Amino acid sequence: MQALHFGAGNIGRGFIGKLLSDTGIHVTFADVNQQIIDAIAERHEYPVNVVGEQSTSEIVKNVDAINSTSTEVIEYITKVDLITTAVGPQILTRIAPAVAQGIIARHQQGQTKPLNIIACENIVRGTSQFKQEIFKALPQHLHQWVNSHIGFVDSAVDRIVPPATSKTGDILEVTVETFSEWIVDETQFVGTIPSINGMQPVDNLMAFVERKLFTLNTGHAITAYLGFYNNISTIRDAILDERIRLIVRGAMEESGLVLIKRYDFDEQKHMAYIEKILTRFENPYLHDDTARVGRQPIRKLGAGDRLIKPLLGTVEYQVKNTNLLIGIAAALNYRNNDDEQAVELAELILEKGVKQAFSDLSGIDVNNPIVKQIEEIYTAMQNHQFI
The missing domain is CATH 3.40.50.720 (NAD(P)-binding Rossmann-like Domain)
Structure with missing residues (x-):
């Protein structure tokens, strides 16, 4: 063959x-x-x-x-x-x-x-x-x-x-x-x-596609954005920061509730899968940069990608999304002059304001209460009043 x-x-x-x-x-x-x-x-x-x-x-x-x-x-x-x-x-x-x-x-x-x-x-x-x-x-x-x-x-x-x-x-x-x-x-x-x-x-491929997207990809991205925001250069060091770890685990648990409801996943097995993902992030033999994992934030803030798709799922199934909102605000705060999309994102926010910029990227209506919540977290992060 x-x-x-x-x-x-x-x-x-x-x-x-x-x-x-x-x-x-x-x-x-x-x-x-x-x-x-x-x-x-x-x-x-x-x-x-x-x-x-x-x-x-x-x-x-x-x-x-x-x-x-x-x-x-x-x-x-x-x-x-x-x-x-x-x-x-x-x-x-x-x-x-x-x-x-x-x-x-x-x-x-x-x-x-x-x-x-x-x-x-x-x-x-x-x-x-x-x-x-x-x-x-x-x-x-x-x-x-x-x-x-x-x-x-x-x-x-x-x-x-x-x-x-x-x-x-x-x-x-x-x-x-x-x-x-x-x-x-x-x-x-x-x-x-x-x-x-x-x-x-x-x-049943879509169950596995979304399991990976909502867990590995969601968690990886949020670890990267929170790590970069806190001047932490590697994924391992970021996930070993207890403040970041709590938010990342919380975001994956929130997206996990969507998967459990949508695909009838076994809750105990899925929570074990989340812990496995966290262990993979802290693998001491892998030296992965937060800047690399966070690259192309505009793509990652799209409606079908790792941050917005699980968020929409939490709305659909009426489950909490506090930590996902923090992760999305961190993505909007991603300021990396070496990343073309990060520069474009910053310019878009400067031109339109964070609410309209986020609405344009994610497809979520600017008047949705979630957008206001994200703006508040984003502003707090901008003012260094967040983790």
Whole structure:
């Protein structure tokens, strides 16, 4: 079995690429970083440090790499059985035309074996969004053929892969946490579902998507924003601050009540899951910056993302949201001149005021009482009258 994986960054190499290779699948990475491409193409392997209570160093083998802007991508798409991505949500639109060209070539060659595409991104139904972009670049008469021969499989992915500098200077070396979770929608595959180590097919994907989004992503973001606000540089140090920890745990418990009501999760098991997430944040072997985790605050304040979607759930199910409101106010207070969206956010607040700016970003009506509550917390934080 052969796979083409877009994105040879830390997540691509340390998470998805590793799981595929561990299963015995030949992985070709497609990326624009020529230095990394050349290194993989020359060596056909790279080291991964898996860190936690029992740390190991492993070698990922059976890999090669090509430039994602080259015509080689089209040729590979005609041959492979699986396409995966770990490029970031904004890059999916850029690679969609090349994937479309590969699909067209596949059709022209009479290729009938199934191809499944899985976007492994931190967005809800990312593959479905990727499919929409691909279909924009396909002729109308091919749509039916594509739907019959190509599966677009949504997924939920969870593994902390922070930027890490190799002690040996190896540009391919990557460090990941022990925990990983790759959930896929089993109803969307075409042909036989491949058996891949660490990939779990389910028939209720959205429950797992929201569990991860409302817990790991929500907690991670709030830890980052509160940590950055308090001049704490790492996620570990931030979550070890008892004031921050109480708010982060409280926010995840509030979002957890939404999940329990929406998907009938077992309350005791979900609270144990929350504690597991907190333990992951304080992993001493992972050195992750609050600035990195907090980046792109405008995206994270969107209606379908990690802060606003659980907040809307608390309104829907009439459960408390005090700590989520604090986390959102902290995101609005994120002032990082090295982050383009943080600069844009500050300018938007200066121009429109925090209430209107938040309403525009989140889609929540400016007259909703929640918006006033967020403004009050935001102002207190601005005046250094908060934690």
